[in-house]
Amino acid sequence: MDLPIVLNPQSTLPLHHQVYDALRCAILSGRLLPRQRLPSTRSLANSLNISRTTVTQSYDRLLSEGYLETIVGSGTYVCAQIPDDLLHAPALESPAASSPTPIQLSQYGQRLSQTPFALQAEPKAPISFRYGRPALQHFPMQVWRRLLARHCEHTADWLDYAIDFQGYLPLRQAIAHYLGRARAVQCHPDQIILTNGTQQALDLIVRLLMAPGMELALEDPGYLSARRIFLSHGVNLFPIPVDMSGLMVEKLVHHFAQIRLVYVTPSHQFPTGATLSLPRRLELLAWAQQTGALILEDDYDSEYRYGDRPMPALQGLDSHQSVIYIGTFSKVLFPALRIGYLVLPKPLVALFAQAKWLSDRQLPSLEQRVLTDFITTGHLESHIRKMRSHYDRLRQALVHCLKQQFGDRMTLFGEKAGLHLMVKLHTSLSDAEIVERAASAGVGLMPAHPQYLTPGDRGEFIFGYAELSAEQIQIGIDRLAKSLSI
């Protein structure tokens, strides 16, 4: 076992503390995995050339803090369940401390090393209501394969660097047409910059527009992955509460004057599923125009709306270049494609194009061409239509089962759109107890509380349904109800 521990004899930290730090860091960063066995104190002491007492001291502290557990007669292991809080709160050991030559970090590097995060632990249960994935088994792989092959028939010019800072022009044209039709977004292909998904879009925005200490408003609860980017840049976050009509814009209007950016998910607020009402949309746009703030419209899941007509995008209602629109193909096609896009106010286009080029030049060319074909030959919209009715059936099944099993002992949120809904269970059980009982019944459940800026149990759970079948949904909810008996 190759434990990445490097001791620094010049450090003022005692050795047992350095060993403790290195192991804790390895656990928190996922280099040591839950249930992984650690070397014996004797063998680690030998390999580090330090006393066994020193290693024992470090192990004892990690055991007492719940990072490690001993199994009698077998050895010391990384704890199977590292509490969620630990994965967020504590500082990573700085690379400076463990390196033979001390490595200094930028402020960005320091912030990342002080607030590390683990890949979000997802329930690995026979029936998991995890969210964030489409029904990948319905992806039209044969079509995709055919389009891929078509571009690989001969030696092709797409092997070379792209000549376009903003991404493949025919793809930007196809996206502009699609967004105009489907989302009432007003844009010219010249306003589009292709990105490696929403994540890079957000990262570019914050890099270019926000300095540490500047103020950014965001929905609370809101999308955790976006919040991590904002925090990594040292931005001050202003949480704005959310109700059944989405972001409570009046809180924004009355309280804060210095806000530079507002991050919103108007089509399907994450995780509550609320749709931002039209009056609030207009109020938000007016506020942005007045204050000079920019609105980041993350239009995820806008394709999936059941029953009523989709609300046009904020971007299309804006007449003052106050909106940056963010879209992705991760949910309508597949996440590993890594193609998303920004629709920018015109004055920002040249700047973002340069930043994208400096960051990583361009997206892979083959995917851009295949996706262009997929859109222009009508496959995208027909796939979305097909999936919309598929998801609608699943959603109805889930709502039906939940009502049947929990009746008025729960409240449903955001069931009119998207690929998940949120449920508040009226119970005295803690979130952890609920997750645990569900898990022991073979049901994976994700609490909503990590999406809130302030921690604490809320009895709220996100039910993703896109990956399941109607039968699995029924079995899952039945089992859940039995295990909770509320």
Place this chain on the structure above:
Amino acid sequence: MDLPIVLNPQSTLPLHHQVYDALRCAILSGRLLPRQRLPSTRSLANSLNISRTTVTQSYDRLLSEGYLETIVGSGTYVCAQIPDDLLHAPALESPAASSPTPIQLSQYGQRLSQTPFALQAEPKAPISFRYGRPALQHFPMQVWRRLLARHCEHTADWLDYAIDFQGYLPLRQAIAHYLGRARAVQCHPDQIILTNGTQQALDLIVRLLMAPGMELALEDPGYLSARRIFLSHGVNLFPIPVDMSGLMVEKLVHHFAQIRLVYVTPSHQFPTGATLSLPRRLELLAWAQQTGALILEDDYDSEYRYGDRPMPALQGLDSHQSVIYIGTFSKVLFPALRIGYLVLPKPLVALFAQAKWLSDRQLPSLEQRVLTDFITTGHLESHIRKMRSHYDRLRQALVHCLKQQFGDRMTLFGEKAGLHLMVKLHTSLSDAEIVERAASAGVGLMPAHPQYLTPGDRGEFIFGYAELSAEQIQIGIDRLAKSLSI
């Protein structure tokens, strides 16, 4: 015509200056293209709702500065040839000035908007000695296509998000084996982070390790695209001269104590082609160990070495975790693949993995799988072998033709490796005259001077040969010699 001009009545800049700025910015950033026609002064004045005199004043200034030209009886056009200097020097109009709501930028954003760059103008000549591209027509497309198809036979798990922060593990394993064998790099797959090419690798390094005002040493002349990243982060650059044995390490040792990073291309210095000698490698490593500086080893073109044995990578000689090794598949396979990698000192791995995940999560999964197959089934190394002898033949043809035509009126640099060589022509002609004469003879030529930190003619030219045939090389050099008659 949709000219992106927005005037700001609150600005202290007079209107004609604002119009001038907006047009100049549009030209420099490529939104207005050479030979593109501008609207008449009357129609622009109407559409902006300002006086025609104001527009005329702006046009006159742009005409006098060589941005515009008039064609009698036809109108006003963007000049066909914008001098190269202009594309580098002047500040972009800040988005703040042209937006209805003034947009503030981060420091990074400000630096980018103050030092914009254009996509490097490449000679579009019948025979172009441009550099930076492999012989794409020899890429084994049929193999690639077969591997792509294999992964698209059924619905596949690679459609989903990757579960690995650092990139697809089997690919990292394949790269680690390859680097160990071919480059004597000492690394475990856990030290590798996959990136979207060298560009993203450099960007992540500077983001995490350098703050504005910190000091970075680099080769002069050196790789322009790397320099642009360093400058965008506000880093202070310390140019270190280069001779026939590469970076003159003694200059580094004697003069600077505060340097945090040194960026080097030891296998094939860009653009001179020098190989960093073994004594200098050892001196550089000792210096880094002493000062705590990190070495960025950009090992581009290391695969192509003709005649003598390749020098092992700096990284493999290092025993103090002082080297970050950067590699890419852009030159051995194709640029639009966008797969490169970092080999990191262990204490930095967790931090870089988090930064990569925050920046854009992961690389597209299909490419990672196809590339893994391509390496593990031996195609990569057989392709490199085949291309090495192909490029060797081209290189010999080029050297032969140059010697025949120019004899001792030129000096050759770096012809033992890589996909280009550098030629210093002993002539009183300016670089621009040489480029122009070559172009009029149908030969595209790229001067080396943009790779230097200080501008000025040097009579040095970079001759890329990978994309040409031996016949084209001979015709090209013949024509060049005739057109120059030196």
